[in-house]
Amino acid sequence: MVNDLCVAHVPIFRHLDRKSQERIATAARASQFEPGDIIFSPDAPEPKLLVIHEGHVKISHVSTDGHTHLLRVLGPGDFAGETNVLTGERPRHFATAVDNARMCVFGHQQLMALLGDYPAVAVRMLREVSMRLTATESRLESLISGDVAARLASYLLSLPMHKDRVTLPLPKKDIASLLDTTPESLSRQLRRLANGGIIREAAQRSIELLDIDALLNIADAAES
Secondary structure (H helix, E strand, O other), X not given: OHHHHHHHHOHHHHOOOHHXXXXXXXXXXXXXXXXXXXXXXXXXXXXXXXXXXXXXXXXXXXXXXXXXXXXXXXXXXXXXXXHHHHHOOOOOOEEEEOOOEEEEEEEHHHHHHHHHHOHHHHHHHHHHHHHHHHHHHHHHHHHHHOOHHHHHHHHHHHOOOEOOEEEOOOOHHHHHHHOOOOHHHHHHHHHHHHHOOOEEEOOOOEEEEOOHHHHHHHHHOOOO
């Protein structure tokens, strides 16, 4: 059952017992999206909380002049829309599926009822939001004080690592937007890291981190 799998495997619900998870699952709507599908937008009729089970979702803001700025990318276990679903206000940003995505979707009324019955879930949501805010502040500091190389190094080090390898969750043009640079500049920095023996690019957006200490030094250079 998709709902049950989603509820059971995300951090904000994982601590609950099976019976509680099953109850929460009945309040969620199991949804599937294909790459490019818009999950919510500023003209959405009602706010909703997305709890991602599989796939990735990008959160972006479109300015009045039509420029799209990527804010963050969410993966399995992450959630989005919490501020709006708690306040009942419409979302300010766009949520778009990056790849085939499966998730649980909660409406405003359903979520508020659940939080009343399970206050520990609210505490865990607050903790996750606080961690996200800390990460956003770190990113802003990097944007203000660091160059593209430092931002790229920090980003690579922040990705989930398996045997010194990371996988880029997005096309390079989207990562460039996330790092507040151009695709051309991002490609140049990746080539420099590769030529310096610090990384090695492989197929399927996979990157081998050959010299993690060097990446740390580049990332830390923005703060010194």
